[in-house]
Amino acid sequence: MILITTAGKVGSAAAQRLVELGVPVRVLARNREKAVALAQAGVDVFHGDLDDSQSVEEAFRGVSGVVLVTAPVVSQELRVIDNAKRADVGHIVKITTKATANSSIARRRNHVAIEDALISSGLPHTFLRNNAYMQNFLMAAPAIAETSSFRTAAGDGRVGYVDARDVAAVAAEVAAAPAGHVGKTYWPTGPEALSADEVAGVLTKVTGRKVTFQPITYEEQKQAMISVGVPEHIAEDNARAVALMAEGDCDFVTDDVAELLGRPATSFEQFATGYAKVFA
Ligand SMILES: NC(=O)c1ccc[n+]([C@@H]2O[C@H](COP(=O)([O-])OP(=O)(O)OC[C@H]3O[C@@H](n4cnc5c(N)ncnc54)[C@H](OP(=O)(O)O)[C@@H]3O)[C@@H](O)[C@H]2O)c1
Incomplete structure (x- = not known):
């Protein structure tokens, strides 16, 4: 069990x-x-x-x-x-x-x-050191649907977003048959690293409506989260993580998901297509 x-x-x-x-x-x-x-x-x-x-x-x-x-x-x-x-x-x-x-x-x-x-x-253990989840964009989905834009302090920083369901599939695979994974650290990511502009491009394609992004500062990012009810200390943590993205902190992709699952990692376009109605 x-x-x-x-x-x-x-x-x-x-x-x-x-x-x-x-x-x-x-x-x-x-x-x-x-x-x-x-x-x-x-x-x-x-x-x-x-x-x-x-x-x-x-x-x-x-x-x-x-x-x-x-x-x-x-x-x-x-x-x-x-x-x-x-x-x-x-x-x-x-x-x-x-x-x-x-x-x-x-x-x-x-x-x-x-x-x-x-x-x-x-x-015996295995670490899954995941890149940022694509699902983080679902928090912004109502605003994207309403204003056709999203705000981020990630600047031009690229991020190798991973679908949390791919992380889950990797976790299940490793948990089901741990031999060969003991003591290992994997870095699950999506298949590509995207800038905010490229994310906006994908959202434009899947919603059929021009979606843009608005660059904001760390402080504005933090306040935006607090205004939707995120506790201040978590908003600070999240805003710091997003600001680090601008510096290339999450600009990495690996083949770990594909190698562990025997199929390609989910792309942001596949993810966004699945949630197109929510973003639109
Ligand atoms: N988001 C990212 O971009 C990202 C990237 C890399 C790694 N991670 C890591 O992923 C992890 C989060 O995974 P996730 O996204 O699957 O989490 P999640 O969707 O936020 O779910 C957290 C779960 O914890 C439950 N929970 C909270 N307190 C509990 C308690 N006292 N007893 C039992 N259950 C409790 C919540 O239940 P309720 O529904 O009842 O609240 C909820 O089901 C974190 O360690 C994070 O650092 C996240």
Whole structure:
């Protein structure tokens, strides 16, 4: 039984993929209603909370492998690693990102703390250091539909956006058959790195309407997120990450998705075509 620690974008899609692969999978979901489709698909939905030690302990019954994905919250992931150690699980897939201990972005420092704990635990593991998710554009979709434009502090920086469902498929593949992946770090990306202008071009093509982008500053990016209800510390983190994109921080692509899945990584155009109605 593979335990997936959350039922968000990556967790849900990874669970669906494991069902397709015929691998027993449990998802810890704090909101049962959001996991109805997973339960219907044959996923063992465990109603629990990663902040509750007893709940995490119970979720580990019969578990042999883990897909570790949270916001990331260090305390939650350390609790999972602790339980995984006690349950002597065979392998953990850790969802992470390009992370350094001295990063200006708090969540990247959090990922390093978790990665270090996982290494110290001695548990066999694989890191998926994902590039930025294409799904981040879905947050801007209502504004794009309304104004035919989006605002970003990413400037001319190119980003090797990856479809979170490809990340999930890689996580499922590795979790289902970890031999050969132990101790490895993969860098899932899409097939190409795109500038904001090129993203606008793709959105123009798939919506049939001219979409443009408006360059904004770090401060404007942060305020824009706060104005739609993002807590200030997360807005700061996100705006810093976007500003770093302008400096080429996410300008990399790899063949990892294609090599691990045996098919090409999803392109931004394929992703946007699937969500064309939302963007239009
Ligand atoms: N976004 C990017 O561009 C990007 C790029 C690279 C790496 N990453 C990494 O990807 C990870 C996020 O993955 P994701 O996009 O799949 O996350 P997500 O869609 O934001 O989902 C987060 C999930 O965590 C659940 N959750 C929150 N608190 C919980 C708790 N106490 N107990 C149980 N569940 C809880 C949420 O449940 P509710 O629905 O109930 O809130 C939600 O289902 C992060 O580690 C991030 O750093 C992201």
